[in-house]
Amino acid sequence: MNSGFVQEQAKTFAARLTREASGIDAQVNLAFAIALGRAPRDWETRESAALAREHGLHTLCWGLLNMSEFLYVE
Amino acid sequence: MSSRLSRRRVLLDTGAGFGWMALSCLDATPHFTPKVKRVIQIFAVGGMSHVDTFDWKPELSKRSGKPFEMPTFFGQGGNLMGCPFEFKQRGQSGLWVSELLPHIAESADKLTVIRTMVSRSANHMPAVAQMNTGFILTGFPSMGSWVMYGLGAENENLPAFVVLPDARSQVWGGSLQWSNGFLPAAMQGTAFRSEGDPVPDLSNPRDLRPEARQAGLSWLDRMNRTYAETHPGDSTLDARLRTYELAANMQVSIPGISDLNGESEATKALYGAGEKATAGLARNCLLGRRLLEKGVRFVQIFHGGASNSWDAHGDLAGNHTNMAKEYDKPVGALLKDLDSRGLLKDTLVMGVTEFGRTPVSQGTGKSAGRDHHPDCFTCWMAGAGLKPGFAYGESDETGYKPAANPVTIYDFHATALHLLGLRHDKLTFYHNGTRRRLTDVHGHVVDGILNV
Numbered sequence A: 001m002n003s004g005f006v007q008e009q010a011k012t013f014a015a016r017l018t019r020e021a022s023g024i025d026a027q028v029n030l031a032f033a034i035a036l037g038r039a040p041r042d043w044e045t046r047e048s049a050a051l052a053r054e055h056g057l058h059t060l061c062w063g064l065l066n067m068s069e070f071l072y073v074e
Numbered sequence B: 001m002s003s004r005l006s007r008r009r010v011l012l013d014t015g016a017g018f019g020w021m022a023l024s025c026l027d028a029t030p031h032f033t034p035k036v037k038r039v040i041q042i043f044a045v046g047g048m049s050h051v052d053t054f055d056w057k058p059e060l061s062k063r064s065g066k067p068f069e070m071p072t073f074f075g076q077g078g079n080l081m082g083c084p085f086e087f088k089q090r091g092q093s094g095l096w097v098s099e100l101l102p103h104i105a106e107s108a109d110k111l112t113v114i115r116t117m118v119s120r121s122a123n124h125m126p127a128v129a130q131m132n133t134g135f136i137l138t139g140f141p142s143m144g145s146w147v148m149y150g151l152g153a154e155n156e157n158l159p160a161f162v163v164l165p166d167a168r169s170q171v172w173g174g175s176l177q178w179s180n181g182f183l184p185a186a187m188q189g190t191a192f193r194s195e196g197d198p199v200p201d202l203s204n205p206r207d208l209r210p211e212a213r214q215a216g217l218s219w220l221d222r223m224n225r226t227y228a229e230t231h232p233g234d235s236t237l238d239a240r241l242r243t244y245e246l247a248a249n250m251q252v253s254i255p256g257i258s259d260l261n262g263e264s265e266a267t268k269a270l271y272g273a274g275e276k277a278t279a280g281l282a283r284n285c286l287l288g289r290r291l292l293e294k295g296v297r298f299v300q301i302f303h304g305g306a307s308n309s310w311d312a313h314g315d316l317a318g319n320h321t322n323m324a325k326e327y328d329k330p331v332g333a334l335l336k337d338l339d340s341r342g343l344l345k346d347t348l349v350m351g352v353t354e355f356g357r358t359p360v361s362q363g364t365g366k367s368a369g370r371d372h373h374p375d376c377f378t379c380w381m382a383g384a385g386l387k388p389g390f391a392y393g394e395s396d397e398t399g400y401k402p403a404a405n406p407v408t409i410y411d412f413h414a415t416a417l418h419l420l421g422l423r424h425d426k427l428t429f430y431h432n433g434t435r436r437r438l439t440d441v442h443g444h445v446v447d448g449i450l451n452v
Helices: A004-020 A024-036 A042-055 A057-065 B007-013 B018-027 B058-062 B124-133 B143-151 B174-178 B210-230 B235-258 B265-271 B279-293 B316-340 B409-419
Strands: B038-044 B077-080 B087-090 B095-098 B111-118 B161-164 B298-303 B347-353 B356-362 B369-373 B377-383 B390-392 B402-404 B429-431 B434-436
Touching (some): A024 A042, A024 A057, A042 B210, B038 B143, B038 B279, B038 B316, B111 B409, B124 B174, B143 B298, B143 B409, B161 B279, B235 B279, B265 B279, B316 B347, B316 B369, B347 B409, B356 B377
Parallel strands (some): B038 B298, B111 B390
């Protein structure tokens, strides 16, 4: 989670979201679809949008890349 | 998420979930009053020759060059080969130690040497696996994991089971040798790197502001907790949650421990930290002592790996001279240092190897080595609860087989657990229909080495 590689990927991921969707909620939706293959639940949208607004989209992307759900395929 | 009533769900709801088990054993208690609280194991990788280090066989020297029928691993068995090194009796106890290990020999009166170890495999990988897990197949929990399972952690800010590999090459099997197997994932060994930062990527990333990282972590914690709750029974998810907490604590605790600059020059010199041959193991032994001081339960140090080891198939004298030069001073220093700090009173030191080496040569002349020999070899222990300055078991006159009192790896493990206050037949984990043990269905505590 601290490695330079993950930081780079998070930034690239964020850049893609900015390119392909407009508005925080749409970007959160797209982020969940790309990373987890599902739509966010309501509370997830709320919390994720808040995180992105406050600390930048790349912070959210960094979190997504470290999620158990992302790292472990069911 | 699915509403199916899964087997995992039932287990969890009836109060028998494995996450609970993982947590409950972090503050586990021993079965009876222990003699030692922690363990440091030094693994001589490749197979240290018993007849050239701790098991003096004058008859082998006398019969050197004479034929001797025995099966060998590579099937190139030559004639008997006497030990090229000189043996001496040491200390008050008169324990026999060869000239290869002069520094360790200075602590002879603290050592308990077992000269009749028997392993089940003549092949490196399974033999190392048996010494670490009790089984010659991989996938079983290592001894460090069992000890963590049985006794829990003393220091919440450090992993309870730390592995210090040789910087030059990995042991056969790599991280399988410190695997948690089927025990909860939080119990696997944490391998420190031997150069640079011991734990890679432990420091915060430069391009993420601390407050952003903190907010991201708290977001991540909520996400991961929800995910773990919907996947009960998967201990890797619990382990991940715990890992994040531990990692945050380790950001504070590790730099202080791994910085050896605080050690006195005398201590560093004692370990041979500044000498080329000993610098690597000296660093790990020093680090190991510091980890023990901070309450790490089980430290495992590997001396050697697959590409540089005690595996003297050719040039036994050259190989063992070089390996012993690397091994002797740091390990000898560790024994003295632990003793002078009072740590030997409740620490178990274990000097192990995966097997010994044949009394017959492999090859001839100057290039003569010795082959793998699991039928009889030497391991040693030091610490509370043991008879100090004592050699247990007797090999036959050439060191080929135990003549009396053979000690299996199961017995060795049972005895180590006993010193830790754990009954090897009671320390079990239910897996695949069986109550699994470190000692499988075997093992007897070796009463003969206990100081009662």
